[in-house]
Structures are given as structure tokens and as C-alpha cells.
Amino acid sequence: MSDLTALKQRLIDEVEAHKDELIELCGSLIKIPSENPPGDSTEISQFITDYLGHYGLDADWHESSEKMFNLLSSIGSDQGKELIYCGHTDVVPAGDLSKWDFDPFSGEVKDGWMLGRGASDMKAGLAGLIFVFALLKRLDVELPGKLTLAIVPDEETGGEFGVPWLLEKGLIKGDGALIAEPSSRLNPTIGQKGSYWFELEVFGEPGHGSLSPLAGNNAITDAIAAIEKIRTLWDLTIEIPEEVQGLIDVSKRYMREVEKEREKFQPVLEKVTVNIGTIQGGTKSNVIPESCKVQVDCRLPFGITRDEVSAYLKKNLDELGIRYEIRPFGFRSHANYTSAEDPVCQAIVDNISFVTGEEAYGVMQWASSDARHFRDYQIPVLQYGPAYLPTIHGYNERVQVEDIIRCAKVYIAAVVDFLFEK
Incomplete structure (x- = not known):
């Protein structure tokens, strides 16, 4: 076993040992209503700042619009590569509360499920990023590059005051980025229409x-x-460029073999x-x-x-x-993608397999997200996060607790592969 493999396994074991803290953090985030509209991120931004501060980490606040706050925090060295871990605090409105089987802001765990608005989109993924970021600090892991946590307030209404605002202002730059948006268990999204x-x-x-x-x-x-x-x-009839045909083909495979109920939707990719x-x-x-x-x-x-x-x-x-x-x-936006061979994609995909012992590969998404903004600035990016996909933006949103823990393990292991490998 190499030193880096041993380090990854040690960090994965630390996530497992502290998983109750991770789940508590996720529940706390869900309990804070951060619906957009109206888009007021003050309370949740303060909570996250206090959480990071408990472990000696500073968070810089950048107000992009009234009561919309972007938080930035970094650990590691300026000498190597920089990896951005990005998540949004806003959630879509809960809607008619009478149609929920539980309080959408309970942050409750029941029968192995984390319940509430934002559980899948994307407070579970956000909790994983924040938890891993703080855990690396707590363990005094010496990083040969920089890990930046970028927490944005405005994705659900188009993202004008979140990721694109930070990029335009030059406040975030990096050699790769991960957005903890909901995805399937083994298949991060590396491209979008x-x-x-x-x-x-x-x-x-x-x-x-x-x-x-x-x-x-x-x-x-x-x-x-x-x-x-x-x-x-x-x-x-659209002529698909040869360079992305492989991505289209593997995404069709995903729709046939993984999300089998979506097989009939394969034509939307072309x-x-x-x-x-x-x-x-x-x-x-x-x-x-x-x-x-x-x-x-x-x-x-x-x-x-x-x-x-x-x-x-x-x-x-x-x-x-x-x-x-x-x-x-x-x-x-135009259709956009990051090559499966890019180091940031390999770091995530390889560590999904490392953590689960199963084959993982990147696929297309048929919608859009903040990923397009990173690609506009030539920052390779992909999306991977815990989710129960049928409940996103709907009533009774939830996510399995084991998925939250698994993704956090992937996040912390990927930091090692991306920053330590030349």
C-alpha cells in the first residue's frame, strides 16, 4: 500500500468515526430555512461561519446582492494546485406544507433517511464539503496545494449572484472544481446540455x-x-461532434442500466x-x-x-x-463538458470506486447548473453529491444517510489524489 493510499484510507476511516457529527451538521443546515426566493442567506451563512470558526477556520463574506452572501475559506499551500469545493445554501420553496408528510425544516433522521427541504438539493452534499474541509484542518493534514471552500447563495433561481459573480470578480480561481450537486451513486455528471x-x-x-x-x-x-x-x-437531426460521442454513448448506457426508468428518455441527449x-x-x-x-x-x-x-x-x-x-x-448556455481524463474527474471517479468497490463513470446531465460557469472560465468541473433523485424540488424531499457518508468519504479521498499527485 502506497503512502497516499494509506493516507486516503486513514481519512476515510476518520469520516466513518465522526459520521454522527456529519449527519448532525446536515440536519442543522436543513433546519435553517434558506428558500430562494426570497434568497436571504444571512442565517445559514452565520451558522456555517460559526461552525468553521469552531475549528479555527475563517470565512470571508462577500455580499453579491442584498442579504445574499458568498462564503470563501481556504486551507493548504499557495505553492501547488488549487481545488475548489463548491455548494449552494439556497433551496427551492417548500410550497404547500399540507402536502408534506413531515416538517420540511425538521432535519430529522427516520429509518435511515435524512428528511427535509434541501436534503438532496443540496444540503447533504454541502454538509459533506464543509465537514471534510473542517476535518482536514482538525487532523492537521499538510496539503501540498490549496483547498478552497466556495459556498454560494443563489443557484436555484439561475445563479447570477453566486458562482458567476465570484468568477467575474476574480474571487475564485482553481485547477479543478467539484460541485456537490445531487447525482446518482456511481455516476457524477461531467457534461450538460x-x-x-x-x-x-x-x-x-x-x-x-x-x-x-x-x-x-x-x-x-x-x-x-x-x-x-x-x-x-x-x-x-443534430450532428453530434465526434469528441463527445463517447460521453453520449456512456450516458445512454447509464440510462439503460442504472436509471432504467429513464431509458425512454435517451433521445433527449441528441x-x-x-x-x-x-x-x-x-x-x-x-x-x-x-x-x-x-x-x-x-x-x-x-x-x-x-x-x-x-x-x-x-x-x-x-x-x-x-x-x-x-x-x-x-x-x-451552450452544451459543455469536462473530459473524463481530466485530473479532477479522475480524482472523483476513481475514489467513488475506491470507496464503494464498484465501477464508476461520468455521464451527461440533460439540465443545466453552475458547472457551466466554471467551464466558461476554463476551470474543469464535475458534480457529485448524495441524493434521492425522485424527490428533488418535490414534496417529502429526502436522502439516505449512508449516501451522505459515502459522498463525504469520496470528497476527502479525492483531495489527496488531486492535490498530492503531480
């Missing part, structure tokens, strides 16, 4: 409803025709998906509507850009002879 959200507004001419369709011009019926054109984006999310138009049933607004969420595979989608939409909507405007909003 692009996003293109837009609002279509179609314009008509008002008139008395009793004269339609001979009078006026109905914005809603024109919008219906436009929606049919927009939905043909799904029919496009298609432009189109969701007509909202539609609003007209004023009364007896008035010909002069405006109709439709909000659309498209996710883009490798092989097509937002500009190409925009050109396709313009060509097809212009052919309808309608009056319209398209206004992009919200998530905007």
Missing part, C-alpha cells in the same frame, strides 16, 4: 369577438401556429427539447386578443448553438406572416 429560454410575443389586432375570424387578427391563434413551428425543433412552459393572452372571451405571450424552455445538445436555433426560429416564424418578437431570458 445547453439552455435557451425565450419569450415569444405574438401581436394581433383587437376587435369584437362576435366578428372573429372575419374581423381583427387573433394573437392567440397566431401564437398556436407559432408554437407548432417551435416544436419542430425536436425534429432536427435532440433539442422544447417545453412550452407558460402562455398568456387576451383580456376577455368576447374581445379579439391583440397580444399573446409564450415562454419556452429549450435544451440544446452538442452540435447546435443558440444562434443556429434563433436563425431556425426566425426563418420558420417569418414564413407564417405573423407579427412577433422573441426575447431571450433566464438560462442561456
Whole structure:
């Protein structure tokens, strides 16, 4: 056994020995409501700062928007590589409390499950990062590089005041990053589809409803025709670049063999998906509507850009002879990935196998996350965190306690592989 393997095993054993502390920390984070909106991270940021301070660790506060605080803390040496461990404190609103089987802010453990809003997305992963970071300090592990903990307040509404704000300000830099976002047990996400959200507004001419369709011009019926054109984006045949075909293939394998209920969704990896999310138009049933607004969420595979989608939409909507405007909003990104051979991906994937004794490999996600921002700044990144995926953003959110512990073991072992290896 090499010295580094022995060190990793020692650290894994320390996580196991202190696992009750880890679970207590996770429960404490869940007990603090940090719903976004409204996005006030004051209370949870203070709790985390106090926790780190108990072990002699400082946390710098950076307020990116009112009551939204980014926390940064580092250990190790400036001489070697730098690894960023990143997590967000905000959670989606709990919603109708009567639809929960338990208090969403109880942070309770029952029958091996950690319960509550954010248990899977992503306070269990966040707790693992914070716990491991402090444990390395407690054990006086001398790191040949730097480990930076970046805790952000604003991911669930698009992340404008979290990771992208820190990167733009030059407050975080690194040779690799891990985001403890929810993933499956053996399969971190190393790539993601692009996003293109837009609002279509179609314009008509008002008139008395009793004269339609001979009078006026109905914005809603024109919008219906436009929606049919927009939905043909799904029919496009996209030529997937050869360099990412392997990632697509292994992700299809994952959907066949791991999340078997998702096998039917394999085509989304190579298609432009189109969701007509909202539609609003007209004023009364007896008035010909002069405006109709439709909000659309498209996710883009490798092989097509937002500009190409925009050109396709313009060509097809212009052919309808309608009056319209398209206004992009919200998530905007191209498909992006980090090579499976990158050291940060290898450090996580290899240590998933080291901890579990099972084959692990990285896959695509069909949604978007903060990972895209790191890649915009040429920082290799992947996502791996404890989760019970069916409950994310839903009622009765939960995660298995054993998953929280397993991920923390991977996190601490990966620090050794990434920072100690040349």
C-alpha cells in the first residue's frame, strides 16, 4: 500500500468515526430555512461561519446582492494546485406544507433517511464539503496545494449572484472544481446540455369577438401556429461532434442500466427539447386578443448553438406572416463538458470506486447548473453529491444517510489524489 493510499484510507476511516457529527451538521443546515426566493442567506451563512470558526477556520463574506452572501475559506499551500469545493445554501420553496408528510425544516433522521427541504438539493452534499474541509484542518493534514471552500447563495433561481459573480470578480480561481450537486451513486455528471429560454410575443389586432375570424387578427391563434413551428425543433437531426460521442454513448448506457426508468428518455441527449412552459393572452372571451405571450424552455445538445436555433426560429416564424418578437431570458448556455481524463474527474471517479468497490463513470446531465460557469472560465468541473433523485424540488424531499457518508468519504479521498499527485 502506497503512502497516499494509506493516507486516503486513514481519512476515510476518520469520516466513518465522526459520521454522527456529519449527519448532525446536515440536519442543522436543513433546519435553517434558506428558500430562494426570497434568497436571504444571512442565517445559514452565520451558522456555517460559526461552525468553521469552531475549528479555527475563517470565512470571508462577500455580499453579491442584498442579504445574499458568498462564503470563501481556504486551507493548504499557495505553492501547488488549487481545488475548489463548491455548494449552494439556497433551496427551492417548500410550497404547500399540507402536502408534506413531515416538517420540511425538521432535519430529522427516520429509518435511515435524512428528511427535509434541501436534503438532496443540496444540503447533504454541502454538509459533506464543509465537514471534510473542517476535518482536514482538525487532523492537521499538510496539503501540498490549496483547498478552497466556495459556498454560494443563489443557484436555484439561475445563479447570477453566486458562482458567476465570484468568477467575474476574480474571487475564485482553481485547477479543478467539484460541485456537490445531487447525482446518482456511481455516476457524477461531467457534461450538460445547453439552455435557451425565450419569450415569444405574438401581436394581433383587437376587435369584437362576435366578428372573429372575419374581423381583427387573433394573437392567440397566431401564437398556436407559432408554437407548432417551435416544436419542430425536436425534429432536427443534430450532428453530434465526434469528441463527445463517447460521453453520449456512456450516458445512454447509464440510462439503460442504472436509471432504467429513464431509458425512454435517451433521445433527449441528441435532440433539442422544447417545453412550452407558460402562455398568456387576451383580456376577455368576447374581445379579439391583440397580444399573446409564450415562454419556452429549450435544451440544446452538442452540435447546435443558440444562434443556429434563433436563425431556425426566425426563418420558420417569418414564413407564417405573423407579427412577433422573441426575447431571450433566464438560462442561456451552450452544451459543455469536462473530459473524463481530466485530473479532477479522475480524482472523483476513481475514489467513488475506491470507496464503494464498484465501477464508476461520468455521464451527461440533460439540465443545466453552475458547472457551466466554471467551464466558461476554463476551470474543469464535475458534480457529485448524495441524493434521492425522485424527490428533488418535490414534496417529502429526502436522502439516505449512508449516501451522505459515502459522498463525504469520496470528497476527502479525492483531495489527496488531486492535490498530492503531480
